[in-house]
Every structure is written in structure tokens, then in C-alpha cells.
Amino acid sequence: MKVLIIEDEALAAERLGKLLYEYNPAIQVLAVLSSVEAAVKWLQEHDLPDLLLLDIHLSDGLCFDIFKQVRVKCPVIFTTAYDQYALEAFQVHSIDYLLKPVQFSKLVQSLDKMQEIRHTLGPTQAEIPINEVVQMIRPKEGSYKSRFLVKMGAKIKAIKTADIAYFFSSNKLTLLVTRENQKFPVDYALDDLIQLLDPSQFFHINRKLIISFDAAKEIHPYFKGRLKLVLHPPLDEEIVISSEKTPAFKSWLDQ
Template sequence: MMDVLIIEDEEPAAERLIELIGQYDSNIGILAVLSSINASIKWLSENRQPDLIFLDVHLSDGLCFEIFNQVKIQSPIIFCTAYNQYALDAFQLHSIDYLLKPLQYEKLEKSLKKMDAMLGRPASPLPEIDLHKLAKAIQVQKQPYKTRFMVKIGTKIKPVKIEQIAYFLSSNKLTLLVDNEGRNFPIDYSLDDLMTQLDPDLFFHVNRKLIIHIDAAQEIHPYFKGRLKLILHPPMEDGADVIISSQKTPYFKRWLGQ
């Protein structure tokens, strides 16, 4: 039976990956799901190497390549990323494949079949990692972020600038852009798609239904079991509480206080 380690800081993406892995082979074991560079370094230092690592490129506390500075990784890697400019660099780090988000079963199946085939071959040494070259390549390739969205109002189309957006909300199979005045506009993006196009210094993926702009968080209150409760402006139409999970709380605080 294959044992895998998942390093992914977005809870919905991690849950989606676990679901797809189970769909491919329910006997594959999930050793742990980690969300940060520091947690990954600690786990890999204290445990045996897994058969396979699913590794998100952009983690809550930086780019995943920092892990390789601290721990010698001998496991094959499948990179999961929304940033296809990292794909070439990923292959240089003895990866067997990479998956672009949002994850699709067909692509995962192809990657795992590739891994199954590799397990049947004699082991070969893994290549050394040129971290300096990799870091330089990443610095050169910067992700262009959206500065505005086009929304439809009746028969007209209107631009909404990033600074006018309070949050994005997934509701009834629609994605809504909510501006600072509380007006809702449907847009043709999923929340996963949006996170590849929004500046992470300005937007935070609170949960599977909500992405907020940093200025929308008006008040933060301690909540049960290490969680946080947010008061947003404008408030949510349905009056639902906005809760930051205990797992995301330290990253949210770091993001908010940057």
C-alpha cells in the first residue's frame, strides 16, 4: 500500500485532493496533511520518508522550496499549484509530475499511474537541487494580479476596481463579487480560480465559500477552540457568522498584520 504526505495550505484544496486520491485507490494511506513550511520541516525531520509527497508550491508562510533548504527529501513529488510558471522549476526538483489547480481527477489519475509504474522500476538516485538557480527563476517570474473585474448591471458592463471589492462569496452555485457598498455582482470565476488571480497580500481565502479583502475585516473577536470571529464591512446579507478555523488563525493574523 502506498503512503502519501499532503502539504497544502488551503483546506478545500486538501479535502479535494484527499477525495480524488480515495477515488483512485481507497487503499492509499494519508500520513498527514500539513499547511506550512515550518510544520512540513518538523514532520519530515521526525518521520520516515513517505512513498509520495503532494506538495503545494505557494504555502501560507512562503514558497515550498524553502523546505528543501532544511530537509533532505528522497520521496518523489507531485507538485500541486495554481501557478504554471513554476512547472519547469518543479521538474528540476525530482518531481514526477505537477497538477494545476483546480485539481481534476483525470490529471491526478495520470500522475498516480505514472507513480505506480515508477514503483516497479529499480530505484535511481534523485538529482541534486540547485536552490540558488531555482530561487532566482522564481523571483524573475512574477504572477500578474488582476486590478479590476468587469461586472454586468442590466444591459451594461461596468469595471470594478480591486480597491472597491469587499469580498467574493460562493452562494447557490454562483460566485458573487460584493463591493464596499454591499452590492452583489455574479462573476464567471470559482473561488479557486480567483485565488490564482488575486494578490495574496490583499485577499485571504477564509473558507470554501469566502475570500475577503484586507480592508473588509473591521473587527476580530476570539472564538471557541482557538478560532476567530470576523465582523465584515459590509456585513454578510444572510447574517451568518464568519469564522476563521484554528488551523488558519495564525496565518490570518500574520496576513492581517503585515
């Protein structure tokens, strides 16, 4: 089986590759791509793989933009942090999904399902009803979170999303940091949060940080095509944007 991995988090992509090898050492990973742009270019220039492993959030946008530019008729397994009950409706034909973090047992089930599809229908017989999928798992307009509940001692307070500077993950704890530099723990992983936040207002910098548009105080060129970022309120940690994410970050700032 030939597999194309489209995933913008290097550690997640590496894990998928290891899990695929554990499932079957004969599986060939054709490429690992991190952006919509790279995926479209690859799919336009190559034959379709036997399977796509596709993250929903990529470095330059949502994966659905890929399907607007190229036709995909091979089985696809999405990786997502969305609750499984919201996704059961599209678990048909050549579509499946894996909840993050991807577990080997779940991957085995999905791969077995894809193998059965290839053997019974052929690898490209049924085109993915992608428009239906988009409607089911793309957040509806106006559905992004407008506030978060946090604890202040014995009290509970609602923090407006507009008042949030960034979310920072450290030592298995996710902190919400307000523009006034108040810090509150929240019960969300960053992968979950980014899907609840308006992408025009928040950007997933790396596996530890999501920032709001106004939190970027200073941006400096850095080595090897990277950017160094200074936040307000300040964060006591060097923030470097990878060269892979730099184009998407600049586009986000310039929208």
C-alpha cells in the same frame, strides 16, 4: 507507497485520501498537514515519503517556502488551479501537477508516472529543480490582477482590485463585493481567484470567502482557538476562522 498530503482545505485533503484509496487500498497516507510550518517540521523529523501531494497555497503561505527550509528528493505532485499550458514546461523528472478540482483519471495518470519514476530512477535519485518550478508557477511581481470586468445591465464595467472588499461564493456563484457594497457575479472559483490576487492584500478565509485587508472591521476571540470576524460591508453570515488558519490570519494582519 507512502504518501504525505500537504493541503490546507479539509475537504480537498479528504478527497485526495479517498482517491488514493480508490487507486490502491494499500497506499499509506502518513499524515495530512495544512501549513508550511507543519510540513517543514514533519519533513525534518521523518524519513521522506515515497510521494508528496502538495497544494501550492497553504494556510500560512505558499508551498515553495517549504523547499527553502528542507531538501526534498522524493517525487512531488502539485495541486493547482493554474492553466495546464503554463505548467507543461516543468512536467519532467519527479514533478507533476493536478488541476483542481482533482479528477480521479488525472490522479491515476500522475500516480502511474510516479510509480514508473520510482522503479526506474529510485525514489530519491533526482532532486527537484524547485527554483525553476517556482519561477514558472509563482506569479511574477506586478502580475496580480489590478481590475475585474463585471456586467452592469447591458454595460461592462472595470472594478479596481483596490475597491474590492471581498469575494463570496454561494450556490455555485462567486460574487465580487465592493467597499460600497455593490455586488457583481464573476466567472472565477475562489481557488482560481486567490492565485490572481496579491497575498499581502487578500486572505482566503475559507472555501466560501476571500477578504481584502481593509474589509476586516472587527475580530473577536471565539471558541477553541478560533476567531469570529465582522466585515465591512456586512455579510449576512457568521464568519469564523478555524484554529488552523488563525495564526496565518494574525500574521497576515500584522505584516
